[in-house]
Amino acid sequence: MTKAIMIQGAGSNVGKSLLVAGLCRAVHRRGLSVAPFKPQNMSNNAAVTADGGEIGRAQALQARAAGLAPTVDMNPVLLKPETDTGAQVIVQGRRTATLRARDYGRMKSTLLPSVLESYRRLAAAHDLVLVEGAGSPAEVNLRAGDIANMGFAEAAGCPVVLVGDIDRGGVIAQLVGTHVVLPPEDRARIKAFAINKFRGDPTLFAEGMTAIRDHTGWAGLGILPWFADAWRLPAEDVMDIRPKPDGGPVRIAVPRLGRIANFDDLDPLSAEPGVSVDIIEPGRPLPGDAALVLIPGTKSTIADLADFRAQGWDVDLAAHVRRGGHVLGLCGGYQMLGRRIADPDGIEGPPGAVAGLGLLDIETTMGPVKEVTLTTATHRASGLPVTGYEIHIGRTTGADCARPWLDLAGRAGRAGTPEGASSADGRILGCYLHGLFAADGFRAAYLAGLGAPAAAQGFDAGVETTLDALARHLEAHLDVEALLDLASRLPAP
Known part of the structure; x- marks a missing residue:
């Protein structure tokens, strides 16, 4: 029997990838075998696996946090944009086609068997699978044939935790609005929510947490303060590469x-x-x-x-x-x-x-x-x-x-x-x-x-230290035990 939980976002760039990486390290430190999984990713910043496949760079970092070598099963569908309207489609590490966005929309539902095949291999080999969604489930116009968010959660029977980004503002509307637009069956898959990227005193948002719970019925798992050392970890989006506080x-x-x-x-x-x-x-x-x-x-x-x-x-x-x-x-x-x-x-x-x-x-x-x-x-x-x-x-x-x-x-x-x-x-x-x-x-x-003089600490050592700090950060501010308890038990393939 394998447990799984899916982290979805109320929008893009709410911090899902970093959250999954931190959870992978926190679970790994507890002596459990945990694997990351993202059904569909879109990124040109790919990582290469030992067998010559390609996956998203974020999944490679998550694998590292889990103490694993990256494999193509961790990100079975990778879209690599080549133009404003088209992308190369990588399935289980190999290029299969180059398609316009509209054509991919018609193709994506046919990829679900490959996605589930990869997921089941991971589920068979590990105690826990931490699944990362893409974008937001509130994009209900993309629900038909979806493999990235609720479509996958439905097919795999996977419960969902929804994460909102308070730093960009309007986080109550992000979460409550997602609840409103989702169909009842998808709404029911969301078991809890969390707030990410808070700056200042988290107690000031206590009434906000209550408002979200009252409108949605979801359990609140916590408010995560801004993780200041995120810049020390490899970035998947070039926009996430920020100058360090004291540039050389x-x-x-x-x-x-x-x-x-x-x-x-x-x-x-x-x-x-x-x-x-x-x-x-x-x-x-x-x-x-x-x-x-x-x-x-x-x-x-x-x-x-x-x-x-x-x-x-x-x-x-x-x-x-x-x-x-x-x-x-x-x-x-x-x-x-x-x-x-x-x-x-x-x-x-x-x-x-x-x-x-x-x-x-x-x-x-x-x-x-x-x-x-x-x-x-x-x-x-x-x-x-x-x-x-x-x-x-x-x-x-x-x-x-x-x-x-x-x-x-x-x-x-x-x-x-x-x-x-x-x-x-x-x-x-x-x-x-x-x-x-x-x-x-x-x-x-x-x-x-x-x-330029070199740093005293090596790069890889610095990444490891930061992943450990991220895990401690999550455990201090997020109810990790409650999150893990939400993970459903799935029949082993």
Whole structure:
């Protein structure tokens, strides 16, 4: 018999992912086997599993909190937006289609068997499954064929806890309004509610808790104060990357590309005390005092390159290079730095080719084969090891590839493969390997070249410490025992 409980939100970004991560760690610390599960996620910030699959980055963090290696079953449907109206559909870790939103709406109900298959495998292997919804169940226009919220809860017989975000205001309306618009059978699935992101004295909201209980009949599980150290944990949404309270003197500028992807490279840099990571929003110039301009990954390299130029960032970047600044391109950002990007098969749009930024003497040709793999490498200059992952299409060649700065060791049959390209003076670098800055030694060596001292505590150790602090935070302010008691007992598959 396996227990399960589903955390749904009264809106997007109410803190569901962080709440599930904290609960995973709290339950894990009690000696129980717990697994995270999100039926459907939408994110371009994917994590790579050991078998070469893709899941949402939040589920990878939740798995870590639970003491598990991430698996594709933890997020069986992942949508990766490629345009404003279309997305790549990943099912149990593998790409199955690229669809417009309207077409996916017709397809999603057919994915329920795969979702339940993954869920049942987790349920069979663990004492508890903590399920995270997506968006809000109040989006009743999306209820038909739903697999993300109440549709899944109905199919799995899973009780629901609804979470509201008081920081954005109107939390009583969020929760009571959700109660009003839900059909009776879905309303009955919600057993309790909680308030998240409270600032100040929680006792001041006691009457608010009573009002919500009186209008809904749901039990109140508590008021969670704002968790100030959330910035220390890997973010799934680029908008969740916030400057730390005391930013360091070495500035790293990161243009926020329209389809930015796999930006977990920024998390270890953001945690460094000597570094300030500045996300440059569209409409802002690249700052003149940045030590490094880091061009991150993207789901659509050619389209984001056009947007990069439209913002005038190409001019800013050229000026940065003339001033002696450093540039690092990762994955799609690496492709942009070259002289040319060709897409003969029209994978990203109409077939053709475009000029790159011309800062590296390389060319990229897009192709249908997608590289998705975990790998290890060695940083040539320092001899230090790094661990990361590749998740890209395209093959890059050219004269500057004769100056690689990494040696891959993790690809089957390709040990010692040179990776990356660099300019003659070494100030402009690019590679396909994501996640390399999580390696403390390499990160320290790289930042030393920019004049930034490294932190005394390693990045991974800092994440572990913060997950423990998050678990204590939840247990201090949330009735965790009552929440776990609500988890239904489900027949083992």
